[in-house]
Amino acid sequence: MKRTSSPPTTSTSKRSKPKTMTHSEELPLPLYNPSTSASLSLYKSAHATSIQNTSAYWSSIASSKLDWFAPFSSVLTGSFIDGSVSWFAGGKLNICHNAIDRYCSPPYNRGNETAIIWEGDEPSSVKRISYRELQLNICRIANGLKSIGVQKGDVVTLYMPMVPELAMTMLACARIGAVHSVIFAGFSADAIADRIQDAKSKWVVTAASGSRGGRNLPLKTICDVAVKKERCVGIVQKVLVFDGAGSNGNEWDQDESLHVRFTDLVSAQRPVCACEWMDAEDPLFILYTSGSTGRPKGLVHTTGGYALYAMHTTANSFGLAQQTGPSKEDDPHRDVYACVADAGWITGHTYIVYGPLLNGLSTFMFESTPMYPDHGRYWDMVQRHKITVFYTAPTAIRSLMRFGDEAPNKYDLSSLKVLGTVGEPINPAAWKWYFDVIGKGKCAVVDTYWQTETGGHVITNLPGVTPMKPGSCTLPCYGIEVVVLDAATGQEINETVAEGVLAIKQPWPGMARTCLGDHQRYLNVYMKPYPGYYFAGDGCRRDEDGFIWITGRVDDVLNVSGHRIGTAEVESALVAHSNVAQAAVVGVPHDIKGQGICCFVTLTEGVPESEDLIKELRNQVRTSIGPFATPDMIVLTAALPMTRSGKIMRRILRKVAAGELDTLGDTTTLADPSVVDTLISKVEALK
Numbered sequence: 001m002k003r004t005s006s007p008p009t010t011s012t013s014k015r016s017k018p019k020t021m022t023h024s025e026e027l028p029l030p031l032y033n034p035s036t037s038a039s040l041s042l043y044k045s046a047h048a049t050s051i052q053n054t055s056a057y058w059s060s061i062a063s064s065k066l067d068w069f070a071p072f073s074s075v076l077t078g079s080f081i082d083g084s085v086s087w088f089a090g091g092k093l094n095i096c097h098n099a100i101d102r103y104c105s106p107p108y109n110r111g112n113e114t115a116i117i118w119e120g121d122e123p124s125s126v127k128r129i130s131y132r133e134l135q136l137n138i139c140r141i142a143n144g145l146k147s148i149g150v151q152k153g154d155v156v157t158l159y160m161p162m163v164p165e166l167a168m169t170m171l172a173c174a175r176i177g178a179v180h181s182v183i184f185a186g187f188s189a190d191a192i193a194d195r196i197q198d199a200k201s202k203w204v205v206t207a208a209s210g211s212r213g214g215r216n217l218p219l220k221t222i223c224d225v226a227v228k229k230e231r232c233v234g235i236v237q238k239v240l241v242f243d244g245a246g247s248n249g250n251e252w253d254q255d256e257s258l259h260v261r262f263t264d265l266v267s268a269q270r271p272v273c274a275c276e277w278m279d280a281e282d283p284l285f286i287l288y289t290s291g292s293t294g295r296p297k298g299l300v301h302t303t304g305g306y307a308l309y310a311m312h313t314t315a316n317s318f319g320l321a322q323q324t325g326p327s328k329e330d331d332p333h334r335d336v337y338a339c340v341a342d343a344g345w346i347t348g349h350t351y352i353v354y355g356p357l358l359n360g361l362s363t364f365m366f367e368s369t370p371m372y373p374d375h376g377r378y379w380d381m382v383q384r385h386k387i388t389v390f391y392t393a394p395t396a397i398r399s400l401m402r403f404g405d406e407a408p409n410k411y412d413l414s415s416l417k418v419l420g421t422v423g424e425p426i427n428p429a430a431w432k433w434y435f436d437v438i439g440k441g442k443c444a445v446v447d448t449y450w451q452t453e454t455g456g457h458v459i460t461n462l463p464g465v466t467p468m469k470p471g472s473c474t475l476p477c478y479g480i481e482v483v484v485l486d487a488a489t490g491q492e493i494n495e496t497v498a499e500g501v502l503a504i505k506q507p508w509p510g511m512a513r514t515c516l517g518d519h520q521r522y523l524n525v526y527m528k529p530y531p532g533y534y535f536a537g538d539g540c541r542r543d544e545d546g547f548i549w550i551t552g553r554v555d556d557v558l559n560v561s562g563h564r565i566g567t568a569e570v571e572s573a574l575v576a577h578s579n580v581a582q583a584a585v586v587g588v589p590h591d592i593k594g595q596g597i598c599c600f601v602t603l604t605e606g607v608p609e610s611e612d613l614i615k616e617l618r619n620q621v622r623t624s625i626g627p628f629a630t631p632d633m634i635v636l637t638a639a640l641p642m643t644r645s646g647k648i649m650r651r652i653l654r655k656v657a658a659g660e661l662d663t664l665g666d667t668t669t670l671a672d673p674s675v676v677d678t679l680i681s682k683v684e685a686l687k
Ligand code: PRX
Pocket: 289, 346, 347, 421, 422, 423, 424, 425, 426, 447, 448, 449, 450, 451, 452, 453, 473, 536, 537, 538, 550, 552, 553, 559, 562, 563, 564
């Protein structure tokens, strides 16, 4: 089999063409096939059953895998058309009970088993927290939250480092029916303020500080700046500050009218707190994500469907089994599962916190970075903790691969069985390095495709079941009916080999139900583009075996190191600067990050171009969004390529930024075609 490293683009589109990653390597790779044709046939028939009668499929799993306080009276109701999807209506449950409490009692009796293995910023700082300890701590936090007035339905914003207290507070919110809104600790004060305002969140939980890669993260200080912004004044009632959590310190200034010393308050609480009975459709959490227009949207995930989907996909995609009793001493099959993402993103919500704990597994929380204290950190952890399932992003693999094989070869990686990747298409060279050098050719590499909106994996190979093709996320998960649509006509392409946009034909339990406070936006973005389908926003290709290859976003959303960033967000950060007249932001292929951010900026009349101004603009984006959105390239220009009707031609900007000058296309329709030559020479000078 031979494939090129640049994934194909979709067919003629009424939207802009997908921005694809191009990597320099081109590798002919074989089909990796540790599975058998029998297992693949079993998958195919089970998958067919799961989508033929999707309600029956999910109903039986929901009844057998989750504890319900009251049974559900219907399974699936509603449709994509009006976004009225509801799963397990009438059913009452609590996800914290399902993830924690039930494992502390018969028949599971896993109270003494490790629930969280936490590794702090320094490799020597490791904590193991049992299910029972976790339960007691969650109850204390839950009581602490209640004692300051948090009620069922309130939105609690969490801005925390990767410490156990983050997972515990998420679960404590779920326990009392509060809705958590976790903000990744790399976001700026402005971004926090926007999210607090949007969710009208009265409560903010943070930590005095965090540590990452040997550096201090002044989280409480950033939160203070956020909550003092005009748009948050009158909304936020209290900021609860953990101190001494994880690797962070406990020195901080307290404003008694605002701050609560949460560590002290929590430790004074009774470690018993009943779980609130939640309706299956009650909101569990909000998570903000970027779209192609406007401000980030708060996607709302609900309790029952999300719990089921997180639990089910964690077990299936990683070849893990729900733990139904105490572990046997020295069990050679004992799994140590480690997802090294950050809980501030959906990957952390589903595959660090909820999915593993709902299965009674131990989960790993990693506070540091793959480069600290050196680039062998991941592999050192695999050896020390005997990790069996390791889940990371292609960007991390690419950045570690640069250092060669010496670091991974220094460590014993023989415990590994399954390697996972998520967040962006994985290029064949990175796949091969992961498979050969990390997995020693004996591990399954699961390429999990999904989104904040989907709640959990929707397309992935299953270890030992689906043959692997490097770069393809392969086949849909159980209960997921994936179709490829012609982007222009919206018609399903029935031929096996197809190229178009990815859509899902039937509701699934883990899907987000709405955008907080703006159901119309939810409908416009996901349901209206192709009526009757959920539109994922990605282009894809389906090959002769029916395997899916994601070709990238077909909207103005960038994927930078697996982080989703809207070009509109970066543009509005730039135009907020008084010297900026206009900004157009496009993605540019980047060897490590997948995509980099390239900004074309015109200045207000009379402002001279300067290096200092470029620095200021870069800083402006960092302050407005966060350091992870720092532009890779800022091109100051007197003019942008515009059509005669005044529309910026982003297609041309993308080509110029990528240096793909042979395929610039027709520039004669521009109001001033000479702008393009100026931009080309400016970009070349910057490279
Ligand atoms: O473009 C797809 C890409 O990441 C987007 C979702 O981003 P986010 O909501 O931040 O969630 C990231 C973690 C699930 C998708 O629309 N994406 C995610 N996983 C893959 C991927 N692209 C290709 N292959 C994947 N495995």
